[in-house]
């Protein structure tokens with residue numbers, strides 16, 4: 216197919232999308248808000264969204280803290296961009312032919328008639344901020360990291376949510392292959408710091424010049440096998456044949472196994488760049504696998520691309536209850552209970568992250584030509600993986616001392632002592648809503664505090680307090696103005 220015709224196809228897609236949006240606009244302007252009258256409304260979580268409950272917080276804190284620590288070690292600074300962006304940012308940035316923009320956008324017309332969306336990924340937002348805030352004037356390359364919620368209107372199923380959380384890093388302003396190698400090494404370091412064993416598959420998809428040649432080869436290859444492709448891939452063949460390599464359909468995957476290898480079509484510059492990346496990785500002893508079918512699903516990638524996987528070889532039996540992909544109908548019934556763990560079979564790999572170089576994106580979004588490279592990790596999958604692999608998390612620092620009270624006067628005093636000790640820097644816990652001493656001591660036991668302060672009517676009158684050693688059960692009475700001093704001695 217001629218490049219002219221390809222361009223037309225993309226344009227046709229863009230026109231189609233615009234028409235759809237105009238229709239939407241019209242329908243939105245006449246749509247009345249849905250008012251629920253007299254019918255019993257039961258609030259429920261939207262499909263594919265999730266609540267992160269306190270019971271899981273320990274995992275999320277662990278992952279977020281490790282992400283922050285790794286980013287800091289490699290010299291990245293945090294950037295936060297809004298959850299909502301202009302739709303065009305992703306249409307231009309992520310690309311019209313990407314699955315994410317073509318099918319999964321959470322886009323809508325706002326009250327002012329603007330076409331906006333919940334961000335499906337972080338990179339275009341970071342690049343927008345880079346251009347908009349003139350960050351190209353800062354020393355380059357700029358190293359930025361982010362984490363937060365992304366939204367993709369996918370069919371919810373195990374491992375695929377509509378609200379997902381990502382941690383990503385971006386290095387903007389260097390074309391050097393050492394940057395690609397370091398982003399890959401950071402990815403490995405992040406996984407290892409979580410106790411996961413990553414497998415990193417690397418490839419190069421060349422630049423816009425050599426990819427054109429390869430696309431033609433790929434089109435020729437698939438053209439003769441067109442009928443064996445799924446209907447989506449038959450369409451992809453017209454628009455962007457590289458997308459076929461991402462297809463999850465078995466037949467398309469089988470066909471993709473015998474494609475011409477892109478490495479044979481790289482131009483000299485891209486070939487040299489990729490060779491240097493691999494040399495850096497080899498020199499640093501960072502293991503990786505070459506996979507010429509890794510192309511990444513987003514349109515902006517150039518040259519180096521990679522995917523990060525974890526495998527779960529021996530834990531299949533533990534997984535079965537989590538692995539069953541919930542039937543669509545079943546899922547509708549239990550909308551709020553979307554399974555998170557991704558279904559993978561014995562020895563198979565679960566994708567937890569992906570990245571690469573995107574040398575054209577800054578220019579596409581209106582900046583000066585600026586090379587860049589980055590990676591994004593799916594934190595929901597990582598958290599599930601930590602649970603499934605039963606990875607031991609570092610224990611959170613619990614409270615050092617518990618304060619128990621008996622009677623109204625004591626409760627009043629206890630509230631004040633709690634504040635004094637908190638300001639003194641003690642990690643102190645309480646259960647002021649309970650009256651019985653037994654119930655309060657049970658809470659102290661549950662929290663694992665070694666010391667408990669007990670105050671009752673008599674202690675209030677004497678201006679004293681009891682310090683109880685929770686292990687031995689021994690108790691001593693001290694003056695209230697000496698509590699901090701005594702606690703310091705005992706806690707040391």
Ligand code: AMP
Pocket residue numbers: 336367369374375376377378379381512566567568569570591592593594595596
């Ligand atoms: P991407 O931004 O598509 O390159 O995805 C990067 C990572 O985010 C993937 O490797 C997944 O771990 C994760 N991810 C992508 N889409 C989803 C989704 N719908 N639900 C949960 N995790 C996702």
